Amino acid sequence: MVKRDNTTVDHFDTIGILYKGSGSEDSVHTYSYAESSNDGSSLSFRSSMCHNGAIHGTVKPKGPMPARFKSLPLHPMPKRRGAGFPDLLSSAREKRTFSVPVPVADGTYRAFNLNTLRSSNGDMDTNIQEHLNNDIIHVQDDDIVENDLMDIVAQNDKVIIVHNADGPIGWTTVHESLLNSTAAPLTRAKDYLIDNRHVVLSLTRSVYGAHKELFSQQRSVVLVIDDQGELLGTITDRDISRLIEKGCDIWNTELANEVKPSHVLTENKPISLNDLDMVASYAERPVPIISSAGSLMGIADIKKMRRYLNSAAEITQENSTEAAPMNPISLSESMILDAVLSDTLRTGIVGTDEFLNIIYFNEAILDFIQKPELLRLGSKIWAVTDSCAISQQSLNAMLDTVKEDGEQIFANWITINEGKRYIQCRLSTVKQRAHTAGFVLSVQDITAQRNAEEAIRKLAYQDRLTQLPNRLLFEERLSLEAKRSERNGSQFAIMMLDLDGFKAVNDDYGHSAGDQLLQIMGERLLNSIRGSDTVARFGGDEFVFILPDVSNPQDVETIAEKIQDIIHKPCEINGTVFHVGASIGYSIYPDDAEDPKALLDLADTRMYKNKRENC
Incomplete structure (x- = not known):
């Protein structure tokens, strides 16, 4: 019988469980179990970790063992x-x-x-x-x-x-x-729930539909579910932007084809650092949280969870024999302020005195810092500005401006965890009477907003079906080419193309076959031109070209013959072979006209003249 913690213990049995280490050492986790003789119901449970017989630390229990x-x-x-x-x-x-x-x-x-x-x-x-x-x-x-x-x-x-x-x-x-x-040290997923960054969509929705939902609701993650409501995985705003970059037909591509698998956490299941190592195997994918009943709740703040568990592990090891376990709810007022700033606004904040010495920073700023160990109270602000791609010279120039204007806003692409992120920085002064007492630098990740803007810009200029430039982008490029040629004294040609026999394909085999035919022809035309040329879908079965530095009709006709040969090649769709042709008309700047619209009208007139002659 032994005495421990003012409790008489009848027996204290020790159980060793051997785990093979990564090297030559074995780790023995020793679990000691004791039953109090006072009432027969008080139990304690203690674990120790040994390496080659040396005890390295003891972890006290985080409260009573589960009763049942x-x-x-x-x-x-x-x-x-x-x-x-x-x-x-x-x-x-x-x-x-x-x-x-x-x-x-x-x-x-x-x-x-x-x-x-x-x-x-x-x-x-x-x-x-x-x-x-x-x-x-x-x-x-x-x-x-x-x-x-x-x-x-x-x-x-x-x-x-x-x-x-x-x-x-x-x-x-x-x-x-x-x-x-x-x-x-354990925690639970529900304590790190973020419920305002996601939307839930069916696997049959298009990627374009997902993009539209994210943009309209200002969210960044889609949780993709199947017909039974089961989670399949996630797709993010960055995933959609990458698909657009690759020329994906986001209107006709279902989420089922692009969804990425994700690790899933249950709201009440205890989570340890080992569990987070499993989560880390999914790289930077969002980690959904589901309720005990299996319903979707939101996304886990994994970084915040890991910071807590690391801190709890350090405190537990340092105070293993006396200190009570750390409770994530027991936050100081400053930590609560940090949580609000980090989770609600997602803004990193650094405060300095008038000499740029750091006097305050919150946890969120650590997400933007390449070397967090350099960030400490009393250090200079360079650890932050260097990570935000702001040179000391640029910062000094902005400080001079901000003293007069009160605020400066700037944005940069930076690398965070090997990924590109677009951040917005806001530098402002803290005034005390007429004197500048210090500065506040706030940093926000606005990649989702930037990606949405880029995606919408590309969607506005891209033909939905063929992924070629659309009429709007073509007209802008035509205007720019006219100005360039006028400035350099050079020439260029406009060429209009209309498919012969396309209507019959549409009428006899349906619009699906017609759409596939247009996609195939668009790809052929794009592969047939130079890097400096432009081919766009003008509407229906019409395509239009800008051919810079083409100065005489013979050159244009040579190009036209080459393109007609490409169009005439057989095209197989769903087991049926189609043969279509092309009618082409062109005009040359400035010989035929100097006004871009006049050049287009002339090329269009000549194209239809050739089409009537071919019939």
Whole structure:
């Protein structure tokens, strides 16, 4: 019998679980379990971590152990039968367990353990049924965890299936039960929920529809669901901008074709730093949070979550024998201010004195800093401005201006976590009477706004069907080319093209075949011109070209013949081969006209003259 924390303890059993380390060392997590003799119900649980026999730290429990199995986080029961080695390995990796239950034909469950890989020698094609075992323990949801823990802890990492009156409700493992009952720093996803950055759309919606929703609601993430409302993954404003850059037909591309998988967190499931390592494998993808009932709630603030867990781990290790665990709700007033500024406004703020020495900064500014360790109270502001691509010379010039005008706004592209982000910086003065007491630099990530502007600009100038420049962009380029030629004394040609036989394709085979034909012809025409030339869809089955530095009719006719040969090549659509031709007319600046509209009208007249002659 021992005395600890003013409590008489009848027995104090120690259980060691061996985990193989990444190097030559093994890590032993030792779990010590004690029962108080005062009333027989007070339990304590302590874990220590050793390397080669040396104890490196002890973690105290974060409150009482869960009283009953139903209070533990449980995995949903698997329903799919016939899973192979890759499926089970993937499931174990996703759940971060050594064992998973497997449903079998008689309606019961057997266990798959990672040790099975040894006996199968890594053969993924072996019969999985031969390697299942009966390492399963069945408990009731109201069973007290502590009563069962000592009986099963010395055994292998068995699967525990938890039942209620209606049958199995979920499963866990021996090791998970231990770890979830101890005091490794944990938090819950719902404490880091961001519910104002996403929209929910069906997988059948178009990418263009997603873009429109994000822009109109000023959101940045689409949570894509299937017909049953299950989450498939995410697509972001940056994903859509990249698709536009690649020339994707966003009007006719469904989200199902572009959705990216995402790690998902459940609102109340305890989360540790190890869990965040799994999340990190999804790079910069948004991490959705679902409720305990499975409904979508929003996006997790992973950076904020990691900062808390790192801080909690440091405090727990430093004060492992005395200090109580850190509670994320116990924030000081300054931390609450930081949270409001970071989450609501998403603005990083740095305050300096009149000599540019930092006297205040919030947590959000760390997201914009390449070397956060250089940012500290009393240091100069250069750690911030260098990360924001602002030279000291530029900053000094802006400081001179801001002293007179009171505020300066500027924007830059910067690299954050190997990704390009567009930030807006606002520099203002803090006045005390007539004296400048200091400066405030605020930084906002406005990439979503910038991307939306770029996307809309491209959409305004791009033909929806062929992805070629549309009539609006063509007319702007024509005006610029006329001014350039006038300034340089050079010449250029305008060439109009109308497809012969296109109407028959539309009438006989439908508009879908006609659209595909236009797409094919648009791609052929684009591949046939020089980099300095422009080909645009003018409307219907008409295309128009700007050919800079073409000075005589013979050159234009040579180009026209080449393009007619390209158009005349057979075109197969859905198993049917089509043959179409082209009627072409052209005009040359300034020989035929100097006014851009007059040049277009003349080329159009000549094209229709040739079309009538070809009929």
